[in-house]
Amino acid sequence: MNHNSKIKKRLVVLGAGESGVGTAILGKNKGFDVFVSDKGVIAEKYKEVLRNFEIEWEEQQHTENEIMNADVVMKSPGIPDKVELIKKLQKKGVPVISEIEFAARYTTAQIIGITGSNGKTTTTMLTYHVLKQGDLKASMAGNIGDSFAKQVTKNDASFYVLELSSFQLDGIKDFAPHIAVLTNITPDHLDRYDYKLENYVASKFRIAMNQTEEDYFIYDADNKIIEEYLIKHPIRSRLLPFSLTKKFENGTYLEDGNIKITIDNNKIIMPTTDLALEGNHNVKNAMAASTVSHLLKIRKATIRESLENFHGVEHRLEKVLKINNVQYINDSKATNVNATFYALDAMKSATVWIVGGVDKGNDYSELYPLVNEKVKAIICLGVDNSKVINAFGNCVDNIVETQSMKEAVELAYKIAERNENVLLSPACASFDLFKNYEERGRQFKEAVREL
Known part of the structure; x- marks a missing residue:
């Protein structure tokens, strides 16, 4: 063993998919002693990356004495918390975090985090599309494309638009997006939450748990589950609701076929007649994306054009x-x-x-x-x-x-x-x-x- 291994912190990555390998690269780049372990077979393209970066790895097993000595463990979202190994690590006091938590520590970019049972991919892609057209230096990551960690290693953007699943949010400790979006909540993934809806809802709301009064929370005010949760568990960030039926002093609503957005008396109005994507749920996705864009001071004409020329998501209608x-x-x-x-x-x-x-x-x-x-x-x-x-x-x-x-x-x-x-x-x-x-x-x- 070389003498400086005492000084190097040990990062163990469980699961060698997109988020795992991205985290391993970022960890190596930041001077960690990195070990990657996957219970299944690691895809050839990822093995090649790990070899290139000279990162140690194992597959089809988790060797406990290589894992239990970690200073920090990044767990892929696919691995449930109930797994024996995870319980052991937590009992020992080793922090088990998600890639989102790990990568966020190494960027000063503004983060827009988007979660929800449905609509999150479309809203993420639509928001990113508007930011790019508004000439902001933005990247998109999370559940989409290259992992967040890998992007933080390569090119640090000024803005990250992150699609976040409840599993990714379960693994955060200090992560706080400047702008959080909650598209909606409906019963999903209940098998991972002991079949209790309230556990799943609490998990989604973790997106706001570290936000302060300086941050923003954009959400669907037509969604009963969200409304009821907010009454019982107020959050610190500034609320910007959107709705097809209600009207707000601060927020986004529909009136006479127009989307109206007001933030601190700064109002913009946009017609919905030419939205590229059809259906009421897409009006909501457009509301969420345009509220983020208005917050970031993107010109109304740019927002409008972007909503009209966005082509949608593969495998979604x-x-x-x-x-x-x-x-x-x-x-x-x-x-x-x-x-x-x-x-x-x-x-x-x-x-x-x-x-x-x-x-x-x-x-x-x-x-x-x-x-x-x-x-x-x-x-x-x-x-x-x-x-x-x-x-x-x-x-x-x-x-x-x-x-x-x-x-x-x-x-x-x-x-x-x-x-x-x-x-x-x-x-x-x-x-x-x-x-x-x-x-x-x-x-x-x-x-x-x-x-």
Whole structure:
């Protein structure tokens, strides 16, 4: 052992995905003694990066005596807190943090943190799009693209727009975004929160826990869960609500088809008629993004143009092809019931709905009115479809089970008629038949193109 290893702090990274490898690089760059450990197999592209940076790593195991001597542990969001190893580290008093917490310590940039059960990816991409068009030196990270840690190592931007999941927020201690956005809260991921909604809600609100009176909290005031939580647990930051139905002195609301934003008597008004993305939920995403942009003093004309030329997110209500006048739509990113609610709500004509996967304790009842009104057939795509069949057996005459995307799409092609839709909006996670929702969406698009 070399004599200076005593001085070097030891950073152990658990999980060698995008966030893990990014953290390892930043840690190495900041002079830590870094060790990366993954219980699964590490992807070849990440092994190469670790070798290039001369970072020690192991796969398919967690060697405890290499881990327990850490000064700090960065845990990937996919690893639950309940794991024995994590409990041991916490008992020993070793800080176990997320990549977001680690990376934020090494940047002086202004951080815009965006979380919520739905809409966070679109809002993050839309906000980043406006900032770029407003010529701000901005980067986007978190759940999207290159990891936050890697970006902090490479190019320190002046602004970071971060998409944050509840799992990433569970691992923060001092992290405080200057501007926090909470798009909405609906029951999701309850399997990780002991099936208690209040645990999940508290987790989302961690985004504001270290904010001060100098910071801002932008949120959906139409969301009952958020409103009720704020009454019982007031936060310190300045509140900027947005709503489709209420009006505010400070905040953002809809009036006569216009978005009106007021912050300290500084008012801007923007029409919603030319928004690139359709649907009420996208009006809300636009409200959130434009409130951030107005706070950052971006010109109204720039905000407006950006909202009009933004193209949306892959796998989110993405129009794939029209075949025989049937529109095929990829909404693979809908991994919970509320996301699928938005998708069905946006359908203007009869729809063949492809649904199913790994259920996170879903309650499908809120979909009944929409399914009755819009869905002519249901195609189940999961290993176990019993819950979907039980939920919708009385709403729809035609329910079929399939085990592959190709089979599901070919069936949909047979059932759908002119001017109807075929919608992949699974309301579930994808891990039973696919690697992730992206792969599920890509397979859908390929199967449609092969028709």
